[in-house]
Amino acid sequence: MLTQPLIQTRAATPEEDGLIARHFYQMWLDNQIAESAIAIDWLELTLKFIDQARQSLNYQAFVAEVEGEVVGSAGCQRFAGLYPNIMQATERCDGYIWGVYVEPAYRGRGIATQLTQQTIAYLKAIGCTHAVLNASPSGKPVYSRLGFVDGNLMRLDLQLQLAP
Numbered sequence: 001m002l003t004q005p006l007i008q009t010r011a012a013t014p015e016e017d018g019l020i021a022r023h024f025y026q027m028w029l030d031n032q033i034a035e036s037a038i039a040i041d042w043l044e045l046t047l048k049f050i051d052q053a054r055q056s057l058n059y060q061a062f063v064a065e066v067e068g069e070v071v072g073s074a075g076c077q078r079f080a081g082l083y084p085n086i087m088q089a090t091e092r093c094d095g096y097i098w099g100v101y102v103e104p105a106y107r108g109r110g111i112a113t114q115l116t117q118q119t120i121a122y123l124k125a126i127g128c129t130h131a132v133l134n135a136s137p138s139g140k141p142v143y144s145r146l147g148f149v150d151g152n153l154m155r156l157d158l159q160l161q162l163a164p
Contacts, residue, residue, distance in 0.1 A: 005066045009114045011122075012061035012073065014054070020061045021046035023073045023101035030104075031136050053077045058126045062118040064102070064111045072102035072111045076119035079132060095123030097133040100142075112142045120146070 012020060021043050028038060039045060053059035057077040064072035079094035097119045102111045123131050132151075135143050 004109065007064055007066055007109065007111055007114060009062055009064045009111075009118050011118075012063045016061070016063060016070070016073075017047055017050050018043070019063070019070060020050065020073050020075060020099065024075075024099040027099060027101045027136075030101075031138075050075070060119075060122050061099075062115050062122075064106075064115055066106060071106040072100075072115055074098075074100040074112075074115035074119050076123055076131075078123075078126065078128065089127065089129075091129065093127055093129045095119075095126070095128035095131045097123075097131055100133075100139060112139065113146065116142065116146055 024046055025038065025042055029035060050059060050061075057080060059075065059077040061073055061075040063070045074097065076095055076097045079096040081094070085092060097116060100112050100115055100119075102115075120131055131148075133143065133148070135148070
């Protein structure tokens, strides 16, 4: 009887930030973003963001390993917000999940679900009251199964909007 290799998830170390950044980059390519649309210094930008988020927003990444090889990752942090948060932290302290990525050969095995569950547990542990994320079309079913619901985010493409 053939068995699937064991999938283990764990907290990533700062030494794995480069791997997390490469997964983040590949996630955009996998979502049909042209390589030419990504900044040339994407690695430096991502590593700087992670470092700053680690220092001020309780950033933590998680990785999934199969037979000692990292095949997926996800990051999370307290959400800095788009506007001043005047709510008490006990009422609204959002956590943000980003960069959920699984290598193509390992998709469909529940790895993204396990990584997302790790991020949710971490966000709860640091006092977050909600978890938010932006889902890709392929990620939406994963997050829906975990209880995420569509919100009231509305978006207008200013590049396509005609001048008055």
